[in-house]
Amino acid sequence: MKKTKKPFSMDERTKLIGYRVVAVMYFLTIFAMQCVIMYRQLALDQDIHMYEDFAIIFVVNVVFLISALLYFGAIPIQKLSLKAIALIYLLIIVFGSVFTYLRYNVFGSADLSIPQLLNKLLIIFAISGLLMLFFVVFTLLGKWRMKKELEEE
Amino acid sequence: MKNIKIKLARVEKGLSQQDLADLTGVTRQTIGLIEKGSYNPTLNLCIAIAQVLGKTLNDLFWEGNNEKD
Numbered sequence: 721m722k723k724t725k726k727p728f729s730m731d732e733r734t735k736l737i738g739y740r741v742v743a744v745m746y747f748l749t750i751f752a753m754q755c756v757i758m759y760r761q762l763a764l765d766q767d768i769h770m771y772e773d774f775a776i777i778f779v780v781n782v783v784f785l786i787s788a789l790l791y792f793g794a795i796p797i798q799k800l801s802l803k804a805i806a807l808i809y810l811l812i813i814v815f816g817s818v819f820t821y822l823r824y825n826v827f828g829s830a831d832l833s834i835p836q837l838l839n840k841l842l843i844i845f846a847i848s849g850l851l852m853l854f855f856v857v858f859t860l861l862g863k864w865r866m867k868k869e870l871e872e873e
Numbered sequence: 874m875k876n877i878k879i880k881l882a883r884v885e886k887g888l889s890q891q892d893l894a895d896l897t898g899v900t901r902q903t904i905g906l907i908e909k910g911s912y913n914p915t916l917n918l919c920i921a922i923a924q925v926l927g928k929t930l931n932d933l934f935w936e937g938n939n940e941k942d
Contacts, residue, residue, distance in 0.1 A: 729900060731898065731899035731900050731903050732899065732903075732914070732915055732917075732918060733899070733900070733902075733903045733906065733912055733914075734900065734903075
């Protein structure tokens, strides 16, 4: 029998192991990045401009990760209801507000006044809205893709 | 749970694990782990193995007929 042995031949099992290892390492990297950002921001009290590039990579990465999971159906959303969207939107706003308050008024030296906090809140509303829009669009695109795939013979 | 049926069918055909691996496009280790019951192959691989060994999926993979470890 003719042997077709390649030095790095991958099959379904080795690919599966590879995907698992990559997923775990990716999660650890993202987690470590988040820890570094929090440490710089809250403990070292560094200005955002000192690690802006880092933060942008992190944010873009996480946003696209969630979008990809939604698009490829890894987060199974059976029905997209307005109630659920509003609830998630609200949760993001609450999380963003608490984080901003802690950042400036608890861990930061500059205490923000109420108008300043309200101003920040407006930004949080806008960014959260954009994020939700992004996620909803990718969810709908994923559902459309799945529908097309199921229709194909 | 060991899959004795695959091993028996393979030996009956006069194939080594490496031969079966080459014919189904996987590594020898994968075949070894399937026979040992440590890896659950995809349906595509099950079909490929069954075709190479000239058996049906029921003959090779139906649990009711498998011997328990």
